[in-house]
Amino acid sequence: MARKRRDFWWSVTLLAFLTVLAFLVYPLATVLVTSFTGEEKRFVLAENYSRFFSHRYYYSSVVNSLYLSALATLGALVVGTTLAFAVARYPLPGKTFLRTAANLALLSPPFIGAYSWVVLFGRMGLVNRALSTFGWSLPTIYGWRGILLVFVVQYFPFVFLLTSAALRSVDQSVEDAALSLGSPPRRTFRTAILPIIAPSLTAGALLTFMATMADFGTPMIIGEGLHTLPTLMYGEFINELGGNPAMASTLGSLLILVNTAALMAQRYYAFRKAYNVVCIQPLTVRRTPARRRLALTVFAYGVVCVALIPSTTILISSFMPTRGPVMYAGFSLQSYQTIFHVIPRAITNTFFLTALAVVLDVLLGVLVAYLLARRRSRAHALLDALIMLAYAIPGTVVGVGLIVVYNRPPIILTGTWIILLVSYFIRHLPYPVRSCTAMLQQIDIRVEEASVSLGVPPFRTFLKVTIPLMFPAILSGAALAWMTTIGELSSSILLYSGPWATMSVAIFTEVFSNHFGTASALASILIVAAFIPLFLTYRVLGERAALGM
Amino acid sequence: MTRVRVEGIVKRFGDTPAIEGVSLDVRPGELFTLVGPSGCGKTTLLRIIAGLLEQDAGSVLFNEDQMDDVPSYLRNIGVVFQNYAIFPHLTVGENIAYGLKARRVPPDRITTKVAEAARLVQLEGLLDRMPAQLSGGQQQRVVLARALVIEPRLLLMDEPLSNLDAKLRVQIRSLIRALQRTLQITTIYVTHDQEEALAISDTIAVMDRGRILQVGKPWELYLRPATRFVADFIGTMNVLHGKVEGPGRGFGALTVVTDFGERWQVRAAGSPGQPISLGIRPESLQLLPGTNAVEAWNSLKGTVTEVVYLGAVVRYQVKVSENLLVTAEIHNPDFSAICGVGDGLTLWFATARAIPMPGETGPA
Ligand SMILES: Nc1ncnc2c1ncn2[C@@H]1O[C@H](COP(=O)(O)OP(=O)(O)OP(=O)(O)O)[C@@H](O)[C@H]1O
Ligand SMILES: [Mg+2]
Numbered sequence: 001m002a003r004k005r006r007d008f009w010w011s012v013t014l015l016a017f018l019t020v021l022a023f024l025v026y027p028l029a030t031v032l033v034t035s036f037t038g039e040e041k042r043f044v045l046a047e048n049y050s051r052f053f054s055h056r057y058y059y060s061s062v063v064n065s066l067y068l069s070a071l072a073t074l075g076a077l078v079v080g081t082t083l084a085f086a087v088a089r090y091p092l093p094g095k096t097f098l099r100t101a102a103n104l105a106l107l108s109p110p111f112i113g114a115y116s117w118v119v120l121f122g123r124m125g126l127v128n129r130a131l132s133t134f135g136w137s138l139p140t141i142y143g144w145r146g147i148l149l150v151f152v153v154q155y156f157p158f159v160f161l162l163t164s165a166a167l168r169s170v171d172q173s174v175e176d177a178a179l180s181l182g183s184p185p186r187r188t189f190r191t192a193i194l195p196i197i198a199p200s201l202t203a204g205a206l207l208t209f210m211a212t213m214a215d216f217g218t219p220m221i222i223g224e225g226l227h228t229l230p231t232l233m234y235g236e237f238i239n240e241l242g243g244n245p246a247m248a249s250t251l252g253s254l255l256i257l258v259n260t261a262a263l264m265a266q267r268y269y270a271f272r273k274a275y276n277v278v279c280i281q282p283l284t285v286r287r288t289p290a291r292r293r294l295a296l297t298v299f300a301y302g303v304v305c306v307a308l309i310p311s312t313t314i315l316i317s318s319f320m321p322t323r324g325p326v327m328y329a330g331f332s333l334q335s336y337q338t339i340f341h342v343i344p345r346a347i348t349n350t351f352f353l354t355a356l357a358v359v360l361d362v363l364l365g366v367l368v369a370y371l372l373a374r375r376r377s378r379a380h381a382l383l384d385a386l387i388m389l390a391y392a393i394p395g396t397v398v399g400v401g402l403i404v405v406y407n408r409p410p411i412i413l414t415g416t417w418i419i420l421l422v423s424y425f426i427r428h429l430p431y432p433v434r435s436c437t438a439m440l441q442q443i444d445i446r447v448e449e450a451s452v453s454l455g456v457p458p459f460r461t462f463l464k465v466t467i468p469l470m471f472p473a474i475l476s477g478a479a480l481a482w483m484t485t486i487g488e489l490s491s492s493i494l495l496y497s498g499p500w501a502t503m504s505v506a507i508f509t510e511v512f513s514n515h516f517g518t519a520s521a522l523a524s525i526l527i528v529a530a531f532i533p534l535f536l537t538y539r540v541l542g543e544r545a546a547l548g549m
Numbered sequence: 550m551t552r553v554r555v556e557g558i559v560k561r562f563g564d565t566p567a568i569e570g571v572s573l574d575v576r577p578g579e580l581f582t583l584v585g586p587s588g589c590g591k592t593t594l595l596r597i598i599a600g601l602l603e604q605d606a607g608s609v610l611f612n613e614d615q616m617d618d619v620p621s622y623l624r625n626i627g628v629v630f631q632n633y634a635i636f637p638h639l640t641v642g643e644n645i646a647y648g649l650k651a652r653r654v655p656p657d658r659i660t661t662k663v664a665e666a667a668r669l670v671q672l673e674g675l676l677d678r679m680p681a682q683l684s685g686g687q688q689q690r691v692v693l694a695r696a697l698v699i700e701p702r703l704l705l706m707d708e709p710l711s712n713l714d715a716k717l718r719v720q721i722r723s724l725i726r727a728l729q730r731t732l733q734i735t736t737i738y739v740t741h742d743q744e745e746a747l748a749i750s751d752t753i754a755v756m757d758r759g760r761i762l763q764v765g766k767p768w769e770l771y772l773r774p775a776t777r778f779v780a781d782f783i784g785t786m787n788v789l790h791g792k793v794e795g796p797g798r799g800f801g802a803l804t805v806v807t808d809f810g811e812r813w814q815v816r817a818a819g820s821p822g823q824p825i826s827l828g829i830r831p832e833s834l835q836l837l838p839g840t841n842a843v844e845a846w847n848s849l850k851g852t853v854t855e856v857v858y859l860g861a862v863v864r865y866q867v868k869v870s871e872n873l874l875v876t877a878e879i880h881n882p883d884f885s886a887i888c889g890v891g892d893g894l895t896l897w898f899a900t901a902r903a904i905p906m907p908g909e910t911g912p913a
Pocket of ligand 1: 587
């Protein structure tokens with residue numbers, strides 16, 4: 001009776017598996033295997049690892065990474081949730097502004113944020129030079145303080161948005177019920193509201209933790225010699241005295257281990273604690289004493305202004321006359337003229353690669369989401385897990401893995417633009433898959449069945465009914481993929497070659513060769529380009545739908 | 550017109566059986582209803598007939614055609630789903646035209662057919678609206694028109710009225726019945742509302758836990774339920790237990806002594822000493838005030854424990870013995886028929902109104 005045909009969806013499953021295996025699993029497996037490989041390709045159990053853990057130079061990077069990520073996660077959680085509660089529950093002025101500003105703060109990639117703090121507070125920075133005329137100076141921005149600042153500013157908006165969305169789904173009746181049953185406010189929060197928003201809080205924490213673990217550009221730019229796992233991995237791999245792939249792979253394996261462990265812990269927790277809540281009347285705004293209200297207002301606006309400093313600094317400084325790292329007051333298009341003369345390829349490269357990667361992500365993502373949501377099976381659960389892996393694995397690791405696998409026959413991709421495309425495509429595939437799966441779970445399957453029963457075959461039903469209904473999710477998945485791809489640095493810096501430098505790579509090299517003006521101009525273009533699709537999606541769908549929450 | 554035969558259908562979801570060997574024979578042009586409690590497998594069976602779900606065993610036939618290998622979109626059926634399943638991204642008109650377009654009907658024919666279908670379900674003038682701008686009843690009629698306009702050989706409806714309020718339910722129910730009669734489409738209709746089933750059906754099948762318990766005309770099921778479950782599901786049934794004493798007065802009658810000591814005449818078969826269970830509908834009981842009224846055959850005495858006065862009907866709960874409560878409904882009650890809680894009364898019934906309930910042996 002079972003008619004398991006090799007239909008279209010069977011081919012999609014096959015294609016998705018092949019893609020993920022070729023571009024993610026195989027490279028990562030190679031990294032893991034390489035970490036157990038000694039000289040002359042021997043298998044060694046612990047040679048690389050024992051070397052790693054016996055040299056302070058190496059093991060301090062793990063300590064630094066874990067320490068920074070933990071602190072950054074804590075900081076982002078505190079700032080993000082406080083802001084979310086202030087906005088949701090207290091009568092603050094200008095809430096729309098606060099929300100929009102938090103959204104805008106997400107747009108610039110973290111390494112650009114790091115760079116902007118250098119522009120302001122660095123040795124040659126605007127603020128320090130202004131102060132030095134009075135003979136004053138500020139404590140240094142470089143090192144772990146700067147990294148932490150960048151991380152918290154960069155990631156608290158994620159926590160804020162996730163927590164706000166979760167708070168919107170708590171019905172006022174939950175709080176009323178708890179209070180009416182004699183539970184004091186503090187206890188009500190802990191026992192009735194916190195459990196409902198906990199999965200979102202942990203999701204925000206996970207996101208911050210994984211992203212900060214993976215961040216390569218920030219410690220490079222503002223760390224001044226402070227090594228984290230990704231920067232050390234990059235250094236070991238690209239070493240001018242001949243790279244050390246085995247040690248780089250050891251570092252990469254540790255990154256894989258830490259991030260997948262974090263991902264699995266959060267998933268396990270959120271899975272067990274997910275409640276279905278029906279929200280008719282969201283939590284209402286509380287009456288508040290004036291002093292607390294003032295304090296919260298100052299806090300909220302302070303935080304949001306700090307979050308907007310990076311993009312603002314970049315935009316303004318891109319129009320300032322510069323010489324090397326020094327910027328002068330005034331207006332000039334000099335930086336833009338320079339980039340259009342010297343490095344126009346970087347811009348076209350970025351747009352070409354990002355657009356192509358996003359299109360491919362959406363095409364495969366939509367089909368895979370349908371499989372995951374509508375044809376649940378063991379194989380598809382595995383596929384789901386593998387795609388989520390792409391989300392957890394740092395770009396540096398993916399980059400190294402791709403180079404190691406594809407720089408030898410039969411397939412040689414290194415040195416071509418294809419390898420950049422592959423990395424962008426595979427790393428950002430989770431965005432459309434997530435958004436479309438979530439949407440499909442809300443679309444009643446009977447709508448599709450109705451279409452089939454009316455005589456439209458399943459695949460045409462998919463095109464005529466499912467795709468149009470999924471449209472908002474497709475749009476928001478594409479916008480998120482676009483936003484994160486366009487500023488991708490950690491794998492680009494490894495994979496680009498010759499004429500295929502991207503804007504992120506160009507910014508990075510300009511910063512390191514002290515051309516701050518061109519760096520700012522490029523970064524401004526990047527921020528604006530990241531913003532446009534998201535803005536359009538907002539206009540079409542409204543804020544909530546656009547973020548897929 | 551299509552005759553639908555379902556033969557030995559079995560369906561399991563993992564380890565849970567949903568349908569355990571169901572066979573049905575639906576006559577051409579009739580409205581056939583599946584009733585049963587929630588989770589008994591009605592939707593599952595309907596989806597198998599529609600070809601949206603594959604059975605583990607058994608087959609479905611339309612007339613003489615085996616349908617098991619025919620995919621849903623080639624079965625030419627109209628399906629109306631439990632919660633509408635309207636296409637939210639299409640207008641009312643596009644919703645109705647959807648199946649016609651799939652059949653490559655020429656555009657001008659589509660326009661006339663859509664207009665005609667809209668008229669049938671009283672939706673003229675709403676063709677350009679989006680579904681979100683419609684009331685629940687209007688949405689339901691769109692879905693009905695969408696299913697009817699393709700002139701299906703079979704119409705399947707899964708609790709089509711469950712999301713409507715009581716008044717609208719009755720209205721659309723009559724609309725469905727009238728359309729089905731005029732168009733003479735064989736229809737399988739699922740509901741868990743017994744009143745709806747009685748009102749709308751030519752034939753009713755009662756389901757429980759994946760099996761068919763009884764199939765028959767509405768009055769057959771009501772008057773001669775085959776099991777206690779059917780009796781309770783279609784209406785209310787008082788079930789009383791006793792023993793056969795011997796032959797009764799008249800042909801085919803027995804004398805029965807009940808567990809609470811009454812001596813009754815009933816139409817049933819049985820030999821002396823055998824235990825017997827009898828079902829009596831609440832409205833078959835007549836009331837005599839007081840406990841020592843006339844010494845009559847077929848009576849029960851008890852005290853009123855609850856009174857619900859509804860105007861046309863008064864409903865009593867009467868305690869007959871320590872563990873036996875009987876429900877009685879007195880229609881068109883006069884002053885003399887009104888009792889209060891704690892009053893004693895006598896109930897009696899006509900010999901033919903006690904139904905032997907097979908499969909019921911003594912109190913549990
Ligand atoms: N996709 C499924 N997976 C697992 N079990 C299912 C699935 N669909 C239905 N079931 C189970 O099969 C049984 C029959 O379900 P079905 O939907 O047919 O009930 P129903 O009679 O239509 O109920 P209702 O009146 O509530 O709609 C139920 O026990 C249900 O839990
Ligand atoms: Mg059902």
